[in-house]
Amino acid sequence: MIENLDLSLVDWSRAQFALTAMYHWIFVPLTLGMAFIIAIMETIYVKTNDPAWKKITKFWMTLFGINFAIGVATGIILEFEFGTNWSNYSWFVGDIFGAPLAIEGIMAFFMESTFIAVMFFGWNKVSKKFHLISTWLVAIGSNLSALWILVANGWMQNPVGMKFNPDTARNEMDNFWDVLFSPTAVNKFLHTISSAYILASVFVIGVSAWYILKKTNVVFAKRSIVVAAVFGLLTSLFTVMTGDNSAREIVRDQPMKFAAFEGLYNGSKGAGLVALGIMSTSEGDGTNENMKDFNFKIEIPNMLSYMAYLDGNAFVPGVNDIIKGYTDNDGEVHPPVTEKMEMGRKAIAALKAYKAAKKIDDTVGANEAEKELKANFKYFGYGYFSDPYEVVPPVSISFYSFHIMVGLGMYFILLFVLCLVYIYKGNVVNKKWFLRMAIWSIPLAYLASECGWILAEMGRQPWVIQDLMPTMAAVSSIDSMSVIITFFLFLLVFTGLLIAEIKIMLKQIKIGPNHGGN
Amino acid sequence: MNNVLNRLVKLPKTIWEFYYEGFRNQSKWSRQLWLIILIKLFVMFFILKLLFFPNFLKTKYDSDQERSDYVIDQLTNPKKSIK
Numbered sequence: 001m002i003e004n005l006d007l008s009l010v011d012w013s014r015a016q017f018a019l020t021a022m023y024h025w026i027f028v029p030l031t032l033g034m035a036f037i038i039a040i041m042e043t044i045y046v047k048t049n050d051p052a053w054k055k056i057t058k059f060w061m062t063l064f065g066i067n068f069a070i071g072v073a074t075g076i077i078l079e080f081e082f083g084t085n086w087s088n089y090s091w092f093v094g095d096i097f098g099a100p101l102a103i104e105g106i107m108a109f110f111m112e113s114t115f116i117a118v119m120f121f122g123w124n125k126v127s128k129k130f131h132l133i134s135t136w137l138v139a140i141g142s143n144l145s146a147l148w149i150l151v152a153n154g155w156m157q158n159p160v161g162m163k164f165n166p167d168t169a170r171n172e173m174d175n176f177w178d179v180l181f182s183p184t185a186v187n188k189f190l191h192t193i194s195s196a197y198i199l200a201s202v203f204v205i206g207v208s209a210w211y212i213l214k215k216t217n218v219v220f221a222k223r224s225i226v227v228a229a230v231f232g233l234l235t236s237l238f239t240v241m242t243g244d245n246s247a248r249e250i251v252r253d254q255p256m257k258f259a260a261f262e263g264l265y266n267g268s269k270g271a272g273l274v275a276l277g278i279m280s281t282s283e284g285d286g287t288n289e290n291m292k293d294f295n296f297k298i299e300i301p302n303m304l305s306y307m308a309y310l311d312g313n314a315f316v317p318g319v320n321d322i323i324k325g326y327t328d329n330d331g332e333v334h335p336p337v338t339e340k341m342e343m344g345r346k347a348i349a350a351l352k353a354y355k356a357a358k359k360i361d362d363t364v365g366a367n368e369a370e371k372e373l374k375a376n377f378k379y380f381g382y383g384y385f386s387d388p389y390e391v392v393p394p395v396s397i398s399f400y401s402f403h404i405m406v407g408l409g410m411y412f413i414l415l416f417v418l419c420l421v422y423i424y425k426g427n428v429v430n431k432k433w434f435l436r437m438a439i440w441s442i443p444l445a446y447l448a449s450e451c452g453w454i455l456a457e458m459g460r461q462p463w464v465i466q467d468l469m470p471t472m473a474a475v476s477s478i479d480s481m482s483v484i485i486t487f488f489l490f491l492l493v494f495t496g497l498l499i500a501e502i503k504i505m506l507k508q509i510k511i512g513p514n515h516g517g518n
Numbered sequence: 519m520n521n522v523l524n525r526l527v528k529l530p531k532t533i534w535e536f537y538y539e540g541f542r543n544q545s546k547w548s549r550q551l552w553l554i555i556l557i558k559l560f561v562m563f564f565i566l567k568l569l570f571f572p573n574f575l576k577t578k579y580d581s582d583q584e585r586s587d588y589v590i591d592q593l594t595n596p597k598k599s600i601k
Contacts, residue, residue: 065548066547066551069551069552069554069555070551070554070558073559073562074558077562077566080562080566080571081571083573083574083575083576084571084572084573084574085574088589088593090575091575091586092589092593117536117537117540121536121537121539121540121541122536122540125539167586168582168586169589169593170586351590351594352590352594352595355587355594383596384596473592473593473596476574477592478574485570486566489566489570493558493566497554504547504550504551508547
């Protein structure tokens with residue numbers, strides 16, 4: 001008998017995870033990026049021996065400390081949720097996540113907690129060089145701890161380097177290096193941390209712009225802007241590069257996600273890139289076949305094909321092509337979703353048969369079932385769907401989050417260039433419109449950063465593990481009311497933390513650099 | 519050689535003094551931050567974790583065998599979705 005699945009439980013569990021992850025991500029990128037900006041500033045201080053640079057370093061270190069202290073450990077809540085709300089998923093991936101998360105814990109704890117103490121308590125107590133090394137190690141350590149989390153996330157988007165054990169229903173890592181160096185993990189790590197550097201650069205520029213507008217600490221602010229703008233510009237260009245690599249990797253491994261964030265229902269050769277568009281809100285005929293995709297769009301001909309395959313005439317599959325099956329540019333045939341669903345059902349049935357055969361010590365039956373499972377495991381997760389269109393992610397959300405992220409990314413490059421031009425010309429103080437724009441860019445940097453994660457996580461729906469486990473199969477059989485209660489508890493706790501962060505931060509900014517660094 | 523040994527012997531004391539002095543000489547806002555950190559960790563580990571986030575499989579089943587049987591049962595008997 002088929003039991004009923006409470007979709008409100010799935011939706012609330014997803015909402016709770018999204019809430020926690022998005023709040024957590026408010027604190028993380030500033031820590032990742034500021035750590036390097038501070039390290040660069042302190043390096044200048046050690047090289048020049050100019051006490052003004054020490055003052056600059058100590059001030060930004062204060063703001064870094066506030067953000068670090070309030071944000072620290074907020075990510076652990078995600079692990080609580082794995083164990084309670086997502087127990088099927090946690091069990092299914094357990095052995096893969098164990099190693100990266102254990103390394104993350106050790107690195108985060110030992111490296112950051114040891115050297116961050118030297119960073120804050122060590123002025124005048126340890127040598128300048130040792131202090132500088134500690135600052136760099138905090139920067140490297142915090143970024144390395146992000147690496148392991150992103151490796152785990154990369155595996156969920158593109159599961160490699162493992163084999164499924166039908167006795168335990170767990171995936172076991174059989175090649176650590178495949179997991180660590182999977183193109184998805186590498187691109188995800190580089191793109192995520194470099195986008196965090198942009199956010200931190202915009203933050204430093206925005207706060208510095210406020211000082212210039214207030215006509216206080218102007219020299220301090222100008223110097224800060226120079227460091228942040230150079231760092232931000234270089235890392236922006238790197239982010240463009242990693243984003244481009246990431247897109248080319250996604251079109252290969254997660255073509256449905258790619259089609260969704262490009263708003264591409266019907267693929268074609270020489271596909272155009274929608275630079276700007278308003279998606280149609282019509283629901284189509286339920287199959288997307290005759291769906292009017294855009295009400296308005298500005299399209300660059302052939303650009304999407306070029307960006308995806310470095311060939312302006314290459315075929316880019318759309319949502320409908322992926323559902324119906326298609327042959328890619330390398331001649332590889334991708335079966336229709338209905339066929340994948342059939343294979344998925346066979347895999348699920350084989351796992352059930354394997355377990356039953358094992359119970360009665362039927363070795364022959366177990367071997368046959370295992371063979372069938374192995375042959376169809378690639379599409380295991382498709383067995384949970386009853387309609388091929390269930391594999392389509394929310395297209396509008398993916399499209400808009402992607403385009404907001406990219407659009408703001410381009411805007412930040414312009415901001416960094418203008419900063420450097422005005423600083424070089426010596427007229428930044430007179431550019432009030434620009435200084436105001438710089439201040440208002442701070443929330444925009446957070447918006448772009450959050451959009452990146454919305455795209456990454458919504459775009460891969462309905463999967464928690466690509467092709468292997470859909471979201472609906474990952475949840476625990478718990479009461480949805482308990483998830484609703486904890487959702488609002490988290491909302492309360494995290495909002496409290498965010499308010500505390502903003503209040504303390506603003507207070508410290510008002511006090512200024514003359515009293516920072518304790 | 520004696521100098522190195524002496525330094526090694528004194529190392530724990532030096533580290534202790536480093537942290538002790540560091541914490542003692544903190545500014546008012548730093549102390550406020552520590553208070554926020556401690557309250558946050560208390561809420562997370564002693565309220566949320568203990569009361570609201572038990573590990574579903576660990577609390578419900580005693581052995582890994584039972585846990586894997588349960589998950590296989592969940593995975594091989596897909597549920598029909600209801601709104």
